[in-house]
Amino acid sequence: MKSQDLVVLLKLVSLQEGENEPTPGQPQPRFQGDDPYSVRNLEALLGISKTEINASIKRSLSSGLAIKDRNTGRANPNRRDLNNFIIHGMKFVFPAKPGAMTRGIPTAFAAPMLKSLLVSGGEYIYVWPFADGHNIGQSVTPLFKSVPEAVQKDDRLYEYLSLIDAIRLGNQREAGLAGERLSERLLKK
Numbered sequence: 001m002k003s004q005d006l007v008v009l010l011k012l013v014s015l016q017e018g019e020n021e022p023t024p025g026q027p028q029p030r031f032q033g034d035d036p037y038s039v040r041n042l043e044a045l046l047g048i049s050k051t052e053i054n055a056s057i058k059r060s061l062s063s064g065l066a067i068k069d070r071n072t073g074r075a076n077p078n079r080r081d082l083n084n085f086i087i088h089g090m091k092f093v094f095p096a097k098p099g100a101m102t103r104g105i106p107t108a109f110a111a112p113m114l115k116s117l118l119v120s121g122g123e124y125i126y127v128w129p130f131a132d133g134h135n136i137g138q139s140v141t142p143l144f145k146s147v148p149e150a151v152q153k154d155d156r157l158y159e160y161l162s163l164i165d166a167i168r169l170g171n172q173r174e175a176g177l178a179g180e181r182l183s184e185r186l187l188k189k
Contacts, residue, residue, distance in 0.1 A: 001059055003094050003143040004048055006086070006164065007150070007157075008056045009065060009077045011046055012037065013186065014156040016076070037074050045153060047146025083186045086164055087179040096168035099139035104130045105148050107140055108169050109178075111162035113155065117177060126169060140165055160185070 015036050035041065039050045046053070057075045060066035065082050066075040104127030109117060125137035130148035142148065143161065151158035163185075166178035 001063060004052060005056045005060050007046060007144045007147060008042065008048065008053055009060055009082055010160040011042060011157055012075065013077050014154055017156055046150045048144060079186045083183055086167065086182060090164060090167050094143065094168065096140050096165060098126060098169065101136060102127065102129045102139040103136055104128050104133035104139065105151065106135050106137065107162045108166040109174065110137065111158060113159045114162055117181065126165060140169065
């Protein structure tokens with residue numbers, strides 16, 4: 001398992017949710033061909049190479065974090081197992097350590113959609129380093145280098161990845177709150 005596997009799986013979750021409930025005010029992405037789930041489109045949306053996306057999907061199918069759909073043949077995230085892995089294993093498999101102050105995109109509870117969930121007692125926010133970012137905070141290495149660009153195209157993906165960082169970085173209370181929010185989002189029917 002590699003960290004970009006989670007980025008790919010969460011993008012697939014976001015695409016599924018987008019089919020059911022489009023985000024108001026967010027432009028619908030343009031897809032090459034008819035299939036938004038194609039490797040080519042995932043490459044364009046995530047900034048991850050087609051080869052890496054194929055390998056990621058194979059690893060996810062092998063680990064059980066994705067299941068092949070019998071009708072379409074595409075990989076669907078196994079939301080329950082994905083949720084359990086993120087909540088219980090993320091901190092240990094892909095730990096995060098805050099780094100130096102830098103300009104970037106807010107993550108964890110500093111992300112715009114999560115700000116109201118927790119009042120931070122600390123002075124600094126966490127950011128993914130990004131030259132075009134408008135915030136200054138402690139740097140956190142994203143799960144994959146293209147995450148700062150990818151989240152600008154997809155608010156759902158941004159929320160999921162920010163929740164993951166809250167779990168990776170937070171104390172017990174913060175991680176628990178982020179885990180509850182993640183479960184609400186991932187496991188809703």
